[in-house]
Amino acid sequence: xxxxxxxHRATAGHGDMHDLTPELERLLAAxxxxxxxxxxxxxxxxxxLGTIEFEPGLQxxxxxxxxxxxxxxxxxxxxxxxHDGNGHSHLQATxxxxxxxxxxxERRPALGTWQQVVLLECDVRPRxxxxxxxxxxx
Amino acid sequence: xxxxxxxHRATAGHGDMHDLTPELERLLAAxxxxxxxxxxxxxxxxxxLGTIEFEPGLQxxxxxxxxxxxxxxxxxxxxxxxHDGNGHSHLQATxxxxxxxxxxxERRPALGTWQQVVLLECDVRPRxxxxxxxxxxx
Amino acid sequence: xxxxxxxHRATAGHGDMHDLTPELERLLAAxxxxxxxxxxxxxxxxxxLGTIEFEPGLQxxxxxxxxxxxxxxxxxxxxxxxHDGNGHSHLQATxxxxxxxxxxxERRPALGTWQQVVLLECDVRPRxxxxxxxxxxx
Numbered sequence: 001x002x003x004x005x006x007x008h009r010a011t012a013g014h015g016d017m018h019d020l021t022p023e024l025e026r027l028l029a030a031x032x033x034x035x036x037x038x039x040x041x042x043x044x045x046x047x048x049l050g051t052i053e054f055e056p057g058l059q060x061x062x063x064x065x066x067x068x069x070x071x072x073x074x075x076x077x078x079x080x081x082x083h084d085g086n087g088h089s090h091l092q093a094t095x096x097x098x099x100x101x102x103x104x105x106e107r108r109p110a111l112g113t114w115q116q117v118v119l120l121e122c123d124v125r126p127r128x129x130x131x132x133x134x135x136x137x138x
Numbered sequence: 139x140x141x142x143x144x145x146h147r148a149t150a151g152h153g154d155m156h157d158l159t160p161e162l163e164r165l166l167a168a169x170x171x172x173x174x175x176x177x178x179x180x181x182x183x184x185x186x187l188g189t190i191e192f193e194p195g196l197q198x199x200x201x202x203x204x205x206x207x208x209x210x211x212x213x214x215x216x217x218x219x220x221h222d223g224n225g226h227s228h229l230q231a232t233x234x235x236x237x238x239x240x241x242x243x244e245r246r247p248a249l250g251t252w253q254q255v256v257l258l259e260c261d262v263r264p265r266x267x268x269x270x271x272x273x274x275x276x
Numbered sequence: 277x278x279x280x281x282x283x284h285r286a287t288a289g290h291g292d293m294h295d296l297t298p299e300l301e302r303l304l305a306a307x308x309x310x311x312x313x314x315x316x317x318x319x320x321x322x323x324x325l326g327t328i329e330f331e332p333g334l335q336x337x338x339x340x341x342x343x344x345x346x347x348x349x350x351x352x353x354x355x356x357x358x359h360d361g362n363g364h365s366h367l368q369a370t371x372x373x374x375x376x377x378x379x380x381x382e383r384r385p386a387l388g389t390w391q392q393v394v395l396l397e398c399d400v401r402p403r404x405x406x407x408x409x410x411x412x413x414x
Contacts, residue, residue: 044388057215077333103270112182132379195353241408250320
Protein backbone atom coordinates (compact mmCIF):
# COMPACT_ATOMS: atom_id res chain seq x y z
CA UNK A 1 0.00 0.00 0.00
CA UNK A 2 1.34 3.45 -0.91
CA UNK A 3 0.05 6.66 0.64
CA UNK A 4 1.50 9.97 -0.58
CA UNK A 5 1.04 13.41 0.94
CA UNK A 6 2.74 16.80 1.14
CA UNK A 7 3.62 18.95 4.14
CA HIS A 8 4.00 22.67 3.44
CA ARG A 9 5.84 25.17 5.62
CA ALA A 10 6.82 28.82 5.29
CA THR A 11 10.18 29.32 7.01
CA ALA A 12 11.64 32.47 8.56
CA GLY A 13 15.12 31.99 7.06
CA HIS A 14 18.45 30.61 8.25
CA GLY A 15 18.27 28.36 11.30
CA ASP A 16 14.47 28.29 11.52
CA MET A 17 13.46 24.83 12.75
CA HIS A 18 9.95 23.37 12.41
CA ASP A 19 8.59 20.34 14.29
CA LEU A 20 6.81 18.18 11.68
CA THR A 21 5.86 15.42 14.15
CA PRO A 22 2.27 16.48 14.93
CA GLU A 23 1.41 16.73 11.22
CA LEU A 24 3.09 13.38 10.51
CA GLU A 25 1.12 11.80 13.38
CA ARG A 26 -2.19 13.13 12.04
CA LEU A 27 -1.37 11.94 8.54
CA LEU A 28 -0.46 8.42 9.73
CA ALA A 29 -3.47 8.14 12.05
CA ALA A 30 -5.82 8.94 9.16
CA UNK A 31 -3.95 6.88 6.53
CA UNK A 32 -4.30 3.32 5.26
CA UNK A 33 -0.92 1.95 6.43
CA UNK A 34 -0.76 0.24 9.82
CA UNK A 35 2.85 -1.05 9.77
CA UNK A 36 5.70 -0.03 7.47
CA UNK A 37 7.72 3.15 6.91
CA UNK A 38 7.11 6.86 6.38
CA UNK A 39 9.63 8.56 4.10
CA UNK A 40 10.00 12.34 4.21
CA UNK A 41 11.99 14.37 1.68
CA UNK A 42 12.39 18.14 1.52
CA UNK A 43 12.43 19.40 -2.06
CA UNK A 44 15.25 21.90 -2.73
CA UNK A 45 18.98 22.09 -2.07
CA UNK A 46 19.13 24.47 0.93
CA UNK A 47 16.95 22.81 3.59
CA UNK A 48 17.32 19.60 5.58
CA LEU A 49 15.41 17.06 7.64
CA GLY A 50 16.49 15.32 10.83
CA THR A 51 15.46 14.12 14.25
CA ILE A 52 16.22 16.03 17.44
CA GLU A 53 14.66 16.81 20.80
CA PHE A 54 12.60 19.84 19.83
CA GLU A 55 13.32 22.26 22.68
CA PRO A 56 14.59 25.87 22.61
CA GLY A 57 18.18 25.00 23.59
CA LEU A 58 18.79 22.54 20.75
CA GLN A 59 16.75 24.66 18.33
CA UNK A 60 19.53 27.25 18.70
CA UNK A 61 22.42 24.79 19.18
CA UNK A 62 22.02 22.92 15.88
CA UNK A 63 22.11 25.96 13.53
CA UNK A 64 24.99 27.42 15.61
CA UNK A 65 26.91 24.15 15.29
CA UNK A 66 26.38 24.08 11.52
CA UNK A 67 27.52 27.72 11.24
CA UNK A 68 30.65 26.91 13.23
CA UNK A 69 31.52 23.88 11.07
CA UNK A 70 30.39 25.46 7.78
CA UNK A 71 30.48 29.25 8.25
CA UNK A 72 28.94 31.83 5.94
CA UNK A 73 31.71 33.03 3.62
CA UNK A 74 32.27 34.59 0.22
CA UNK A 75 35.14 32.14 -0.41
CA UNK A 76 33.09 29.13 -1.50
CA UNK A 77 33.31 28.20 -5.18
CA UNK A 78 29.52 28.43 -5.28
CA UNK A 79 29.75 32.10 -4.23
CA UNK A 80 32.22 33.03 -6.91
CA UNK A 81 29.78 31.83 -9.56
CA UNK A 82 26.42 32.90 -8.09
CA HIS A 83 27.06 35.70 -5.53
CA ASP A 84 23.87 34.82 -3.68
CA GLY A 85 25.50 34.49 -0.26
CA ASN A 86 24.23 30.98 0.46
CA GLY A 87 27.16 28.68 -0.30
CA HIS A 88 27.17 27.56 3.33
CA SER A 89 23.40 26.89 3.11
CA HIS A 90 23.96 24.35 0.33
CA LEU A 91 26.78 22.60 2.20
CA GLN A 92 24.92 22.53 5.54
CA ALA A 93 21.84 21.05 3.84
CA THR A 94 23.89 18.41 2.02
CA UNK A 95 25.66 17.36 5.23
CA UNK A 96 22.48 17.03 7.31
CA UNK A 97 20.56 15.58 4.36
CA UNK A 98 17.11 16.05 2.74
CA UNK A 99 15.76 12.56 3.44
CA UNK A 100 14.46 10.78 6.54
CA UNK A 101 12.63 7.48 6.98
CA UNK A 102 10.69 6.70 10.14
CA UNK A 103 9.16 3.34 11.13
CA UNK A 104 5.35 3.18 11.31
CA UNK A 105 3.82 0.95 13.98
CA GLU A 106 0.05 0.78 14.59
CA ARG A 107 -0.43 3.94 12.53
CA ARG A 108 2.06 5.93 14.63
CA PRO A 109 5.68 6.99 14.03
CA ALA A 110 7.96 4.84 16.24
CA LEU A 111 9.91 7.77 17.72
CA GLY A 112 11.39 8.28 21.17
CA THR A 113 9.56 10.54 23.61
CA TRP A 114 12.15 13.29 23.13
CA GLN A 115 12.79 12.60 19.46
CA GLN A 116 10.97 14.79 16.96
CA VAL A 117 11.06 15.01 13.15
CA VAL A 118 12.22 18.49 12.16
CA LEU A 119 12.68 20.61 9.06
CA LEU A 120 15.69 22.95 9.26
CA GLU A 121 15.88 25.98 6.99
CA CYS A 122 19.50 26.50 5.90
CA ASP A 123 18.92 29.24 3.32
CA VAL A 124 19.59 32.89 4.12
CA ARG A 125 16.05 34.09 3.43
CA PRO A 126 12.48 32.95 4.16
CA ARG A 127 11.37 30.13 1.86
CA UNK A 128 8.23 28.13 1.15
CA UNK A 129 9.10 24.45 1.62
CA UNK A 130 7.43 21.27 0.41
CA UNK A 131 8.09 17.96 2.16
CA UNK A 132 7.07 14.93 0.10
CA UNK A 133 5.76 12.13 2.33
CA UNK A 134 5.51 8.52 1.16
CA UNK A 135 4.03 5.97 3.55
CA UNK A 136 4.37 2.35 2.51
CA UNK A 137 3.44 -0.91 4.21
CA UNK A 138 0.36 -2.91 5.03
CA UNK B 139 5.37 -7.83 2.00
CA UNK B 140 6.27 -6.17 5.32
CA UNK B 141 8.41 -7.84 7.95
CA UNK B 142 9.02 -5.98 11.23
CA UNK B 143 11.48 -6.84 13.98
CA UNK B 144 13.42 -5.23 16.82
CA UNK B 145 17.12 -5.40 17.67
CA HIS B 146 17.99 -4.71 21.31
CA ARG B 147 21.40 -3.66 22.63
CA ALA B 148 22.75 -2.56 25.99
CA THR B 149 25.50 0.01 25.38
CA ALA B 150 28.48 0.93 27.57
CA GLY B 151 28.07 4.71 27.11
CA HIS B 152 29.65 7.37 24.93
CA GLY B 153 31.44 6.10 21.85
CA ASP B 154 30.42 2.45 22.26
CA MET B 155 29.90 1.01 18.77
CA HIS B 156 27.95 -2.20 18.04
CA ASP B 157 28.06 -4.20 14.80
CA LEU B 158 24.43 -5.02 13.93
CA THR B 159 25.27 -6.83 10.66
CA PRO B 160 25.22 -10.45 11.94
CA GLU B 161 21.81 -9.97 13.56
CA LEU B 162 20.48 -8.24 10.43
CA GLU B 163 21.79 -11.11 8.27
CA ARG B 164 20.07 -13.72 10.46
CA LEU B 165 16.83 -11.76 10.41
CA LEU B 166 16.86 -11.42 6.60
CA ALA B 167 17.84 -15.05 6.00
CA ALA B 168 14.87 -16.22 8.09
CA UNK B 169 12.38 -13.62 6.79
CA UNK B 170 9.86 -13.60 3.95
CA UNK B 171 11.45 -10.84 1.78
CA UNK B 172 13.83 -11.93 -0.99
CA UNK B 173 14.43 -8.55 -2.68
CA UNK B 174 13.69 -5.05 -1.39
CA UNK B 175 15.00 -2.89 1.45
CA UNK B 176 15.71 -3.19 5.16
CA UNK B 177 15.14 0.01 7.14
CA UNK B 178 16.75 0.40 10.57
CA UNK B 179 15.89 3.20 13.00
CA UNK B 180 17.27 3.72 16.50
CA UNK B 181 14.61 5.04 18.87
CA UNK B 182 15.82 7.96 21.01
CA UNK B 183 17.64 11.24 20.41
CA UNK B 184 21.19 10.41 21.58
CA UNK B 185 22.23 7.39 19.47
CA UNK B 186 22.90 6.98 15.77
CA LEU B 187 23.17 4.41 12.97
CA GLY B 188 25.65 4.29 10.13
CA THR B 189 27.89 2.11 8.00
CA ILE B 190 31.63 1.77 8.60
CA GLU B 191 34.37 -0.84 8.41
CA PHE B 192 33.99 -2.37 11.87
CA GLU B 193 37.59 -2.62 13.05
CA PRO B 194 39.25 -1.32 16.26
CA GLY B 195 40.91 1.69 14.56
CA LEU B 196 37.72 3.19 13.16
CA GLN B 197 35.73 2.17 16.25
CA UNK B 198 37.88 4.70 18.11
CA UNK B 199 38.30 7.19 15.23
CA UNK B 200 34.60 7.91 14.67
CA UNK B 201 33.70 8.88 18.27
CA UNK B 202 36.96 10.90 18.50
CA UNK B 203 36.07 12.74 15.29
CA UNK B 204 32.58 13.53 16.57
CA UNK B 205 34.03 14.78 19.88
CA UNK B 206 36.47 17.01 18.00
CA UNK B 207 33.74 18.50 15.77
CA UNK B 208 31.07 18.62 18.51
CA UNK B 209 32.91 18.65 21.86
CA UNK B 210 31.36 18.06 25.28
CA UNK B 211 30.63 21.48 26.76
CA UNK B 212 28.39 23.22 29.28
CA UNK B 213 27.83 26.06 26.80
CA UNK B 214 25.14 24.44 24.67
CA UNK B 215 21.65 25.90 25.03
CA UNK B 216 20.47 22.39 25.82
CA UNK B 217 22.80 22.31 28.85
CA UNK B 218 21.59 25.59 30.26
CA UNK B 219 18.05 24.18 30.37
CA UNK B 220 18.66 20.56 31.38
CA HIS B 221 22.13 20.34 33.03
CA ASP B 222 22.44 16.68 32.06
CA GLY B 223 25.82 17.02 30.36
CA ASN B 224 24.77 15.50 27.05
CA GLY B 225 24.17 18.44 24.72
CA HIS B 226 26.95 17.18 22.46
CA SER B 227 25.33 13.72 22.48
CA HIS B 228 22.14 15.12 20.96
CA LEU B 229 24.00 17.09 18.28
CA GLN B 230 26.32 14.20 17.37
CA ALA B 231 23.33 11.86 17.04
CA THR B 232 21.41 14.33 14.87
CA UNK B 233 24.38 14.87 12.55
CA UNK B 234 25.08 11.17 12.01
CA UNK B 235 21.37 10.35 11.95
CA UNK B 236 19.05 7.68 13.44
CA UNK B 237 17.94 6.08 10.16
CA UNK B 238 19.60 3.75 7.65
CA UNK B 239 18.20 1.82 4.71
CA UNK B 240 20.07 -1.13 3.21
CA UNK B 241 19.22 -3.00 -0.02
CA UNK B 242 18.14 -6.63 0.34
CA UNK B 243 19.15 -9.06 -2.42
CA GLU B 244 18.45 -12.80 -2.21
CA ARG B 245 17.66 -12.46 1.50
CA ARG B 246 21.02 -10.80 2.26
CA PRO B 247 22.01 -7.17 2.92
CA ALA B 248 23.88 -5.85 -0.17
CA LEU B 249 26.86 -4.45 1.75
CA GLY B 250 30.54 -4.28 0.85
CA THR B 251 32.93 -6.77 2.41
CA TRP B 252 34.33 -4.11 4.74
CA GLN B 253 31.06 -2.24 5.23
CA GLN B 254 29.11 -3.02 8.39
CA VAL B 255 25.88 -1.62 9.86
CA VAL B 256 26.64 -0.10 13.26
CA LEU B 257 24.87 1.45 16.20
CA LEU B 258 26.84 4.26 17.87
CA GLU B 259 26.02 5.29 21.42
CA CYS B 260 26.40 9.07 21.74
CA ASP B 261 24.96 9.48 25.24
CA VAL B 262 27.23 9.93 28.27
CA ARG B 263 25.98 6.88 30.15
CA PRO B 264 25.06 3.25 29.37
CA ARG B 265 21.67 2.92 27.69
CA UNK B 266 19.33 0.19 26.53
CA UNK B 267 18.66 0.75 22.82
CA UNK B 268 15.90 -0.49 20.53
CA UNK B 269 16.42 -0.52 16.76
CA UNK B 270 13.19 -0.87 14.78
CA UNK B 271 13.69 -2.93 11.63
CA UNK B 272 11.26 -2.83 8.71
CA UNK B 273 11.95 -5.12 5.75
CA UNK B 274 9.81 -4.51 2.68
CA UNK B 275 9.81 -6.08 -0.78
CA UNK B 276 8.82 -9.30 -2.46
CA UNK C 277 5.93 -3.65 -6.74
CA UNK C 278 9.73 -3.92 -6.45
CA UNK C 279 12.10 -2.86 -9.23
CA UNK C 280 15.83 -3.39 -8.67
CA UNK C 281 18.71 -2.05 -10.78
CA UNK C 282 22.39 -1.17 -10.53
CA UNK C 283 24.24 2.00 -11.53
CA HIS C 284 27.95 1.56 -12.24
CA ARG C 285 30.55 4.33 -12.23
CA ALA C 286 34.32 4.49 -12.53
CA THR C 287 35.59 7.32 -10.33
CA ALA C 288 38.79 9.38 -10.67
CA GLY C 289 39.64 9.25 -6.94
CA HIS C 290 39.21 11.55 -3.96
CA GLY C 291 36.60 14.26 -4.38
CA ASP C 292 35.30 13.07 -7.75
CA MET C 293 31.55 13.76 -7.85
CA HIS C 294 29.12 12.11 -10.29
CA ASP C 295 25.59 13.28 -11.07
CA LEU C 296 23.39 10.16 -11.00
CA THR C 297 20.13 12.03 -11.71
CA PRO C 298 19.90 11.46 -15.49
CA GLU C 299 20.42 7.72 -15.09
CA LEU C 300 17.91 7.59 -12.22
CA GLU C 301 15.37 9.50 -14.35
CA ARG C 302 15.77 7.07 -17.27
CA LEU C 303 15.44 4.08 -14.95
CA LEU C 304 12.25 5.45 -13.35
CA ALA C 305 10.69 6.47 -16.67
CA ALA C 306 11.16 2.93 -18.03
CA UNK C 307 10.20 1.14 -14.78
CA UNK C 308 6.93 -0.25 -13.43
CA UNK C 309 6.53 2.04 -10.38
CA UNK C 310 4.46 5.21 -10.81
CA UNK C 311 4.40 6.43 -7.18
CA UNK C 312 6.59 5.39 -4.26
CA UNK C 313 10.28 5.69 -3.40
CA UNK C 314 13.66 5.06 -5.03
CA UNK C 315 16.38 3.93 -2.65
CA UNK C 316 20.03 4.25 -3.68
CA UNK C 317 22.93 2.68 -1.78
CA UNK C 318 26.62 2.77 -2.68
CA UNK C 319 28.35 -0.51 -1.87
CA UNK C 320 31.68 -0.03 -0.04
CA UNK C 321 32.92 1.96 2.93
CA UNK C 322 34.75 4.86 1.24
CA UNK C 323 32.12 6.49 -1.00
CA UNK C 324 28.93 8.39 -0.23
CA LEU C 325 25.63 9.54 -1.72
CA GLY C 326 23.86 12.86 -1.25
CA THR C 327 21.91 15.63 -2.88
CA ILE C 328 23.47 18.92 -3.96
CA GLU C 329 23.22 21.50 -6.73
CA PHE C 330 25.55 19.90 -9.26
CA GLU C 331 27.63 22.89 -10.43
CA PRO C 332 31.43 23.37 -10.54
CA GLY C 333 31.59 25.56 -7.41
CA LEU C 334 29.90 23.10 -5.07
CA GLN C 335 31.60 20.15 -6.79
CA UNK C 336 34.84 21.58 -5.37
CA UNK C 337 33.36 23.02 -2.15
CA UNK C 338 31.98 19.77 -0.74
CA UNK C 339 35.20 17.70 -0.92
CA UNK C 340 37.17 20.72 0.40
CA UNK C 341 34.76 21.04 3.31
CA UNK C 342 35.08 17.35 4.15
CA UNK C 343 38.89 17.59 3.97
CA UNK C 344 38.82 20.59 6.33
CA UNK C 345 36.57 18.83 8.87
CA UNK C 346 38.18 15.39 8.44
CA UNK C 347 41.70 15.95 7.06
CA UNK C 348 43.98 13.30 5.60
CA UNK C 349 46.31 12.18 8.39
CA UNK C 350 48.43 9.26 9.49
CA UNK C 351 47.15 9.66 13.06
CA UNK C 352 43.84 7.82 12.67
CA UNK C 353 43.60 4.46 14.43
CA UNK C 354 42.63 3.00 11.07
CA UNK C 355 45.99 4.12 9.65
CA UNK C 356 48.04 2.56 12.38
CA UNK C 357 46.52 -0.82 11.55
CA UNK C 358 46.27 -0.67 7.75
CA HIS C 359 48.72 2.01 6.46
CA ASP C 360 46.61 2.55 3.36
CA GLY C 361 46.31 6.33 3.77
CA ASN C 362 42.52 6.45 3.60
CA GLY C 363 41.39 6.75 7.23
CA HIS C 364 39.82 10.12 6.39
CA SER C 365 38.04 8.51 3.41
CA HIS C 366 36.23 6.08 5.70
CA LEU C 367 35.20 8.80 8.14
CA GLN C 368 34.06 11.22 5.42
CA ALA C 369 31.97 8.47 3.79
CA THR C 370 30.38 7.49 7.12
CA UNK C 371 29.48 11.08 7.96
CA UNK C 372 27.86 11.84 4.58
CA UNK C 373 26.35 8.35 4.40
CA UNK C 374 25.93 5.60 1.77
CA UNK C 375 22.14 5.65 1.57
CA UNK C 376 19.61 8.01 0.00
CA UNK C 377 15.87 7.67 -0.60
CA UNK C 378 14.07 9.89 -3.12
CA UNK C 379 10.29 10.14 -3.63
CA UNK C 380 8.93 8.91 -6.97
CA UNK C 381 5.94 10.77 -8.43
CA GLU C 382 4.53 9.94 -11.89
CA ARG C 383 7.66 7.94 -12.72
CA ARG C 384 9.98 10.86 -11.93
CA PRO C 385 12.21 11.65 -8.91
CA ALA C 386 10.57 14.49 -6.93
CA LEU C 387 13.70 16.66 -6.72
CA GLY C 388 14.12 20.42 -6.78
CA THR C 389 15.32 22.06 -10.00
CA TRP C 390 18.78 22.64 -8.51
CA GLN C 391 18.87 19.46 -6.46
CA GLN C 392 20.74 16.52 -7.97
CA VAL C 393 21.52 13.02 -6.67
CA VAL C 394 25.29 12.59 -6.53
CA LEU C 395 27.90 9.94 -5.82
CA LEU C 396 31.01 11.28 -4.06
CA GLU C 397 34.24 9.31 -4.17
CA CYS C 398 36.03 9.66 -0.82
CA ASP C 399 38.80 7.10 -1.40
CA VAL C 400 42.31 8.18 -2.36
CA ARG C 401 42.44 6.28 -5.64
CA PRO C 402 40.14 5.60 -8.61
CA ARG C 403 37.50 3.00 -7.84
CA UNK C 404 34.73 1.14 -9.65
CA UNK C 405 31.48 1.80 -7.77
CA UNK C 406 28.16 -0.01 -7.74
CA UNK C 407 25.01 1.78 -6.58
CA UNK C 408 22.15 -0.59 -5.75
CA UNK C 409 18.78 0.95 -6.68
CA UNK C 410 15.49 -0.33 -5.24
CA UNK C 411 12.28 1.28 -6.47
CA UNK C 412 9.14 0.35 -4.55
CA UNK C 413 5.55 1.51 -4.83
CA UNK C 414 2.57 1.07 -7.10
